[in-house]
Amino acid sequence: MLAITIEQEQLTEAVTQFAARHAPIDKTRASLDSIAAGELPTWWEEFTAHGFHAVHLPEEAGGQGGTLTDTACVIEAASAALLPGPLLSTVSAGAVACLADESAATLLSDLAGGVTAAVVLPEDSGVRAIPDGGGWRLTGSIDSTLGLIAAQRILLAVHAEDGNELWFGLSAGPDIAVEQQRGTDLSTDVGVLVLDSYPVTVDQRISGIETERARCVVAALTACASAGTVRKGVETAVNYIRTREQFGKPVGSFQALQHKAAVLLVNAELASASAWDAVRAIDESIEQHRLAAASAALMAVCAGPDLMLDALLMFGAIGYTWEHDTHLYWRRATSLAASLGPSPRWAREAGELSRTLKRSTAITLGDDVESEFRAGLVKTLDQAMELRNETPTDDRRAPGLAYGSQRNLLADAGLVAPHLPAPWGVGATPVQQVIITEEFDKRPDLVRPSLNIAEWILPTILDSGTDSQRERFAWPMLRGTERWCQLFSEPGAGSDLASLTTRAAKVDGGWLVNGHKIWTSSAHVAQFGAMLARTDPDASKHGGISYFLVDMSSPGIEISPIKQASGHFDFNEVFLTDVFIPDDMLVGEPGQGWDLAVATMAVERTAIGNYVNLDRSEALRRVADADGPDHDTVLQALGGIEAHTTAIKAMVLRETLRLVQGQGPGPTSSIAKYAMVLLLRRASTATLSLTGRLAMLEDSDPPVISPYFDMPSELIGGGTAEIQLTIIASMILGLPRK
Template identity: 55%
Template sequence: MALAMSEEQSELTAAVAGFAQRHAPLDKVRAGFEDLAAGRAPEFWDALVAQGFHAVHLPESCGGQGGDLLDAACVLDAAGYALLAGPLVPTVIAGAIAATADPGPAAEALLADIAAGAPAAVVLPEAGQLRATPVDGGWSLRGEVGPELGVCAAQRILVSARTDAGDTIWVVVNPADAGVGVTAAAPTDLTRDVGTLRAADHLVAGAAVIPGLDVARARCTAVAALAAEAAGIARWCADNVIAHLKVREQFGKPIGAFQALQHKAAHLYVQSELAAAAAWDAARAATAPSAQQREVAAAGAAIVANAGLPDLVLDALTMFGAIGYTWEHDLHLYWRRAISIAAAGGSAGSWARALGEPDAVARDFSVTLPEAETEFRAHVVEILGRAAQLRNDTPGRQSPDYLNLYSGAQRDVLADAGLLAPHLPAPWGMAATAAQQLIIAEEFEKHPEVVRSSLGIAEWILPTILAAGTEAQKERFAQPILRGTVAWCQLFSEPGAGSDLASLSTRATRVDGGWRIDGQKVWTSSADRADFGALLARTDPSAAKHRGIGYFLVDMTTPGITVRPLRTATGEAHFNEVFLDDVFVPDDMLVGGPTDGWSLAVATMANERAAISGYLKDDREAVLRALFDRPGVDRDGLTRALGEVRAATNAVAALGLRDILNRLAGHSPGPATSIAKVATGVILRRIGTAAMEFAGRGSMVEQRDGTALAHALQLPAELIGGGTMEVQLNIIATVILGLPRK
């Protein structure tokens, strides 16, 4: 996805893409590698400046377009996609950092020069600091700093210097002035320059010092800009790999039909989407008043988008095969730029350690809603106020261990008001809009004494009943589900089918007044405690696999049903196998038509996957935080591991926030749920691996109270639940990316 969210940002992205196609095709760029490395601006620079792309984020008072860093990020996203050559990114970064300075003539002059078209660059302290010695009327600068992107092309270089007192000052250096020299180096990225800056008793007037610049904020701004470009490169890789897999043939078929390549392409797509989400989050946080929030968002972008980019491009290269490694193919140019971006963005380990401190501030992904829907909010508050006076006292049938499964007077009030599943149509829900659902979530958080009850497994089944069931089925099942007085299970998987529901063999034979069902189901959560189950059975053996399936609602006390708990590696029985021997199900328990089961099952599984991808709302990293108290733990390594987990988790959360904002704008849901399901599985696996590593010898002794071992032994249930990752990758590859089926 592109970073753009608004219509104006989308138009800006498209405008930059069109400009690059007209003025900077890569075949033309290749002819100018030597000039670019020497710092000579590309031929199109004046035209780009005339369009104002380099200054969309600068104040109008100095000649800019009056936007913000998010607008500039959309420009850089498109520039990364097109591999636009020259000093655009360093210039955008210099302007963005200068715009955060205190108002004054030195900052205003720099911004005006940049807006007028002067290429610029910033030398951050990671590349070294000049030494500043006070002299009459100003400062004398000495030293050498770099390498840094864009200093050879720059006509203005914003650089920090260290005083004898240990303070940092920021000054603007003109490479054409006396006492200044720039030396070009052979760039890894062949499409722009890199070099070092030398100062030898270079005099800077005191009035030329730019006050109010903060090193940490400057670093975050630079990372956000680089991440925006990285997101564009990742998107180019995903698009071009997918296009290649559709047309390249081997053994008489497109290679995109090979499952191994489908899975790799789906992973590449997931990573590109997460990179975009992390980059977007860093750009939007750049103007946040909280320095901690800026730094958390920048750390996530540095790890997920910037540091992760070289591997992403390398994965793309391997999917092209040997042709992608040739000099003639453009992919190696993207790879080179990816390596350069990762290096310029700073050490991933340092960012991860900063992000991974156990008491680090969490990223705020809350949505600020406008002052609207005041009557609706007041209505919700009134209901929650009444519910707060009541309690739930009956343990849930699905599990007695969770308060959100209890039933009772408080839950009844919420069910009557439609607050338990507000997205559902009335009278079961409130037909709540996306904005209204966010208001409800906000108010529940403000009323912690009110339990936001869960529908349990029926949360995935009830929408199917309401969408396709009869009025009698809705009347019979909806309210008991909402009130928590019944428990459900999902009878889908079979020993010989697993996630391949179309291959199920359980048979439903037509008899007088209903159906006789014979078969076996497995991996069924809560079947031993369920009152009812949603069951798939083959109603027409002669029909195509996806067509001859029925969707039944089964009373679990019906004669012929035998439930046998399955103990897992934990020693506990979380799952069951269910045997159905000549089980009679009346006609009024069939949902839809006798062969509608496949489409209804897909809808149910979509609801389940959405719920499971939301697991990261829970505190899944607690198992790692707990290890900090273990004697002798490798604290530095654990901190970095926790930071990497948080970066990935925040990228998924940013992806979800973008989806929410799109829905608030009236757009249909995108592929965020599928992406999040895969990403969640990767994160949970990463947490499990890290927990076992840092638990060390402690994992030789089994303990069950939130320990690393307990987490590891429970991990397969979470990775397999809702369909294995491989199944979800198949869906992404064929449905979302359009790769050919076998």
């Protein structure tokens, strides 16, 4: 759900409970005809008395004075409960009216008092305003509009003679011809409006509304409604397959359905994250808000019908029956998508914006937050700017591997891995980590150091290693002078690490290791590695594994680089023949290796989720800069990729904010990992299909084949997509194992 603060969670729960008491779905079904006719639900007065509809309206108008993000939680919860009536249209009208100057004061007071409303954007309005004395006459019609029949106020955009838009607040009445239509969404009315020389006065004009901002607000709130609809679809489908049995087993234990449910959850989370991001962007520049709104339209609204269809199909034939409630949500998702117009419009807009703009994920805490910490940080980073790293990176994809004087200063200050405890880090709180990111972002020429694979190994050494291990290895890792690899996977035990066969036999003073590792990233350049080996063959599958630190120059280690399809050598086979590992290179106790490895992999998946900051659209962006017959198609593809990227960024940002507020970590890392898989495939498919003959060349400008052939290493790294889906299904969705 959208809520990330305790107060928002409480608000969401209050709306959910209200809907359960007053508008269970069986009562909604019984009142479908009256809903379509625009009759207000019997509970509307009590609902508005609670102020749910006016959370975002200013206190001076009678509202609650909350944020639009707070109201977004109301919309999302109401949609998840299939709360019928004109809530979305009324809230949207109020949010747009909040953009106006004092001319909207009366309208806002009416809305705070429980009056229903609808808003009509310029692209949905064919109404023209002709000056008439001191006022205007309105003539024309508007497209099908949700909530119009129930609306007592209509916030209408019309087209003036000079090409600009004017906004008017109209009161519903017998002199306004509103025609009821048969809507797709059975829980909301829909209608059209026809005006024939309808007179309006200066007092009815609402001024100060920025049309682009209004459009973003409507798209964002619609995305929240769609996200709530999809969330409910996922929940009901997963609950069904968790208990439904076939062949004597819950169908949720079948891998195909587990993976389908996991993919559905990932896409639902992307929808929620993008909707939340579009709402929070109301306080940002209009360009940032437009990009966020277009992304939400694509990821939450336009994607909604297909996501709900996938949820419906998980029920089998029963989900397609009229009596089953899922089709009501499917209808709502379909109607919401239609209300924002054709999807290419949003993809084109996102693509055009992303040619020169990236969605910002900056969190502005203010200089007065942790001011002493920030002051010390600023001083250190400014000192680092005066230094350089004498040893450059050997991988253009990883500029943070460079080391030298600059990195030494940052390491000594605890800023290479600030979340670690002192003296290796500064024990940075989530708030302090946000400040550190903020200050690094202010200095784009100061490359933030990377631990690379050591990022996943160092916490294990610090948490479970000896004092001598910490002192020996932590500082070279932090200063970047020693590279590490991870010797986990084996030819017969890739993702199933517990099946490994590498043996470590106890000998005098240490262990003698024999085995074969594969897919070991960076082994050919690493000085040390973290290795799993079986030390007790008679113990349980998970209980006989130990965790060792290995000097990669030890006698008996043979490294054989694996040439990839790209021509690169990122992976290696490592053969270990009677390799002696001293006792002081064992981490923890014998038999604790599995638990240590699980902790390492958890860190790994979190790190991989952060790769979204890499640019996946360079080639398409370059192609979009040139005119051609496929220019519009390129823009739309670019927009789709940027929308997906923005949703993942928002997902990670939401998790950061939750941590800043003191909440525990959620399942974001696992979900973001698979979301990245979807993004990589989407970006590569679009790039190959739209760059034409460039894909015939190993070296091209812009590069096409090089990043494409590097992609499998990213798709496999941290666990295959299938393994990740299984983790999501079992650990997050709680689906039964076989």
